[in-house]
Amino acid sequence: MEDRREPPGGFKTLICEEDLHDEEHPPRHQSNWHYVSMFTVSNGRWYRLAAVSLALLAAVLLILDIGLGVHYNKLTDTHLTLDDTKRISKELADLQDTYKAAVETMKDARKQLDSETSRQTQTNWELEYQTKRSNDYKSQIETITKEIETMRSHLPMISDGCKHCPAGWILMNSVCYYFPLKSDQVKNWKESRDFCQLQGGDLIIINSQDKENFTVNFLINHKSKSSMGFWIGLSDLHEEGTWKWWDGTFLNEGYWLDGEPNDFHGEDCAAVYPIENFFKAWNDAECGRRMKWICEKALTTMS
Template sequence: MERTGASNHDFDGGLNTLICQEDLYDEEHPPYQNKQQDNKLKDTHLTIADTENIANELNKLQETYKTAIETMNGANKELDSEKSRQAQTNWELEHQTRRKDDYEKQINTITRDIESMRLHLPLISNGCRHCPPGWILMNFMCYYFPFSDTGGVKTWQKARDFCQTYGGDLIVIDSKDKENSTVNYLRNHIDHSKPLSGFWIGLRDLQNDGIWKWLDGTVLVEGYWDDNEPNNVNSDNCAALNPSENFFKAWKDVFCGVMMKWICEKAPTSMN
């Protein structure tokens, strides 16, 4: 029984002690946690100066954003303008390219016309010079090309006899320019719908020893032979010109007795 009484007394005294401590904290000494909460409330409180600073910063950001937008719009306008200028430049380039191509075509046409007229103009030197009927004046010389079927075909020797009848001989082609002009003239006047045939020229290998000579006895220096020509297969070899597109490969080795067309050459006669 005594233990029980003592135990109750101790419990009451402890409860009173707890109550007194709480009252003491509330009235005189607040706990440390309450001080920290007050400090936080004081720290988050904005003054008028703070709101003005924030407003100023916001205005600055808005001005910066506005300036950036204006700059971007200006750059876009410049880009559009540059694209427009570039398009016009491309159009002009295309236009000038077409003009250049047209000029080149005109130049080529005029050059051919001049060459054609020059071939038919009489040579004026110490009086007028002319060619026999049916002959043409080209490079200050008269030439005969038997294009028509009525002219027929001849052996190399018969063709030479024909030329000599008119005071000339078979053509001697001793330069690249002469070879080029002769082949071009043939190509511009032959009938391309018919089989391509050769024309006798004044060159032959009389001894069949591989030494080709012109009619005046001059040894050939530069020839314009086709591939695998001359082949020197025959005992009597004469040269014929084939009007091929590549004038560097226009000659062939033919038996002199073959019937072919020919080209005559002679100096024009003077008329004072």
């Protein structure tokens, strides 16, 4: 059979029309011409594709060239010179020096703070010590003041030639007082006055806050737990509602219990009670009621 294989590489052999007539087998004329025309069409398309490809390649190369140019310009703009490198190195060295100086300053500040803290601690210790000394001095002053008051109460007795209080009486602020705490005796208000007058005195007159405080505290401190009151030299016997001391002076400041005096069933005489709040230690009572009493009198001169 006749060999119709195509030439290697995919290209067909170009055959002229004259050659086709000289061949021994002319019946193949139409068929070979068709073959030649197909080869011609395929070869033209290939040239067109190559031209398009070259055009695209040229465009890509142009774009790359433009891009490289822009990139080169950027590199040129940001390129560091030798002077820039030196300047940056100098700035870096300056920053390192500044950092070292800041570290040293911080260390010095820490040392100073530690020193101030130590001094502050010593100052606190000294303040605590001085505060304790001050409190000790205050305590000593209070003690000395009390001793001076006690000595002062004895001065009149010394200056007047050895004055004293009778047995059973106590001396306070140059006055003698009698508190029948250990006695079981009780008296009404008039009998109490009579007893005090026989001793050269009378019922106590409480005309100051200090005297009221002293009287009530003495009763409390000497174990007077009885709810019974102690007669004092105050009454409204001469004029209802007008309270006077036995020496005729009007009451200026009273230390009554809440709601007192209320003159309940003709309560015309006053008594003091051992109540912790000495501002509320008085009550009015019927003068005939029997209770304890408190006398006071001046110092007695020894013969």
